[in-house]
Amino acid sequence: MERILFYAFGALAVLGSLWMVTRRSPLSSALSLVVVFVALAAMYALLDARLLFVVQVWVYAGAVMVLVLFVIMLLNLREEESRAAAASWGKFVLCGALAVALATKAFGVLAGVLAVPPPVSKDWGGVASVAEILFTRYLVPFQIVGVLLLAVVVAVVALAKRAR
Amino acid sequence: MVGLHEYLILSGLLFLIGAVGVLTRSNGLILFMSLELMLNAVNLTFVAFSRYTGRLDGHVFVFLVTAVAAAEAAVGLAIFVNLFRLHRSVNVDQMNAMGD
Numbered sequence A: 001m002e003r004i005l006f007y008a009f010g011a012l013a014v015l016g017s018l019w020m021v022t023r024r025s026p027l028s029s030a031l032s033l034v035v036v037f038v039a040l041a042a043m044y045a046l047l048d049a050r051l052l053f054v055v056q057v058w059v060y061a062g063a064v065m066v067l068v069l070f071v072i073m074l075l076n077l078r079e080e081e082s083r084a085a086a087a088s089w090g091k092f093v094l095c096g097a098l099a100v101a102l103a104t105k106a107f108g109v110l111a112g113v114l115a116v117p118p119p120v121s122k123d124w125g126g127v128a129s130v131a132e133i134l135f136t137r138y139l140v141p142f143q144i145v146g147v148l149l150l151a152v153v154v155a156v157v158a159l160a161k162r163a164r
Numbered sequence B: 001m002v003g004l005h006e007y008l009i010l011s012g013l014l015f016l017i018g019a020v021g022v023l024t025r026s027n028g029l030i031l032f033m034s035l036e037l038m039l040n041a042v043n044l045t046f047v048a049f050s051r052y053t054g055r056l057d058g059h060v061f062v063f064l065v066t067a068v069a070a071a072e073a074a075v076g077l078a079i080f081v082n083l084f085r086l087h088r089s090v091n092v093d094q095m096n097a098m099g100d
Helices: A002-022 A026-046 A050-075 A082-087 A089-110 A127-134 A139-162 B004-024 B028-053 B057-087
Strands: none
Touching: A002 A026, A002 B004, A002 B028, A026 A050, A026 B004, A026 B028, A050 A127, A050 B028, A050 B057, A089 B004, A127 B057, A139 B057, B004 B028, B028 B057
8 A cells, every 4th residue: 555655646746847847837837846745745644754744735835836836927927938948858858768777776776775664653753753853952953944034034025125 | 665765766866857957947937946846855865764764863854954945935036036127037048147
C-alpha cells in the first residue's frame, strides 16, 4: 500500500514539475507547481512528518503560491515568445536522457542502503516532538529566522513604497 | 516498505528538473518557481534521511528552509513587481542594468 502511494504521488510530482518547466504561460506553471507541492506534502505524510505535512500545505501550497499567483495576475503577463521555448527543446531532451541515466545508476548504487526505517514512537514528527528539539538544540537558528522575517517585512514595505 | 534510495532518486529528479528550469527559461517568475522546486527537492531529502535515521534534526532544518523560502518569495516578488514597472517585462535575459 505504501509503495503504491509512493509511486503514485512520486509520478504526480515528477509530471507536475515537468509540466511546470515546459509551460509558456506563468499561470499554468504556477498551478502545476501547486500540484507538485501537494504531492510532496503526501510524501511527508508517508514519512511520518505530521507537522511538516501541515506546514507544506499551509506555507508552500497556500501562502507562497497565492503570493505568486497574485503577482502573475497583477502584472497581467503575456506568454513568452515561442522562439525561446522552441530553442530549448533539444536541451530538454538531452537533460531527460541524462536524468534517466543518473537515476538508473543511482538506483543500482543506493539500493539496500538504509532500506528499513527504524520504528519510532507514535508522537514522532508531531508538533510536540519537533518543538522540543527546535526550542532547545536549534534555538539560535530559530531566533535568527525571526530576525530575518522582521528584516524582510521592513524590506518589502520599503520596496513597495519606493515604487510609488 | 519503500527504501531510502527511492526517496533520494525522486528528490534528485525534482532537483534536476528545477535546475533545468532555472537554466533554460527566461521568464523571471517561472525561474523563481523552479527555484522553489529545487528547495522542495532538498527538503524531501532532509525528511527522508530524518525518517530513516530516526532523528528529528532534519525536520527542524526543513522548518527553517520553509521560513527562509517564504521570506525569499516576498522579497523576490516585490523586486519583480518593481522591475516590471521599470521595463514592462520580467524577462531576465533583458536585465543587464549591472552589466555595463
